[in-house]
Amino acid sequence: MTLSSIREEVCALHAELVRYGLVAWTAGNVSGRVPGEDLFVIKPSGISYDDLHPDAIVVCDLDGKVVEGDLDPSSDTAAHAYVYREMPEVGGVVHTHSTYATAWAARGEPIPCVLTAMADEFGGEIPVGPFALIGNDDIGRGIVATLAGHRSPAVLMRNHGVFTIGKDAKAAVKAAVMCEDVARTVHLARSAGDLVTIAQDDVDRLYDRYQNVYGQR
Secondary structure, rough: OOHHHHHHHHHHHHHHHHOOOOOOOOEEEEEEEEEOOOOOEEEEEOHHHHOOOOOOOOEEEOOOOOEEEEEEEEEOHHHHHHHHHOOOOOEEEEOOHHHHHHHHHOOOOOOOOOOHHHHHHOOOOOEOOOOOOOOOOHHHHHHHHHHOOOOOOEEEEEEOOEEEEOOOHHHHHHHHHHHHHHHHHHHHHHOOOOOOOOOOOHHHHHHHHHOOOOOOO
């Protein structure tokens, strides 16, 4: 994909955050790595989703420095840049404060794997990362350290919100949508009684089937 097409895709994907109710006002962001380049694109800071257009999407290098664009990038840019530097397999990063998942983050509590949909998408529980202040790469460091050794593409950063990763920006957005969906369901289930976790062997089988067999080949 060209830089222009990546900007268009990332711009369009922000509408999915709004459509699925994952963001409020100007909070949240999507970024995407530019294939074959040490660059990524990200939402500008404090800009309404209604006012986004491809040319507004900011181009940064992997140190988070702006290389193209007239607007300031997201306040989470340093975190995204750290993830891209440390996880070369990642092609997209998403950040939201979606309601139910962020409620788990506010408690500093991982979401236990009690649904087949969680086993499918996340390969186990959705972990909690450390508290970190916004503005430097501390959040990125927490994301990378927490997801190391996890199959989950989502992490709940304590007292903050959700960060998701994917092979590309669309996959990271899907993970953010699914994270909020299961966070809501597990919250409702726990409010009615004890949760029943899925055995690890079954989680492994479900994850393998979904990742390698499910869908069109």
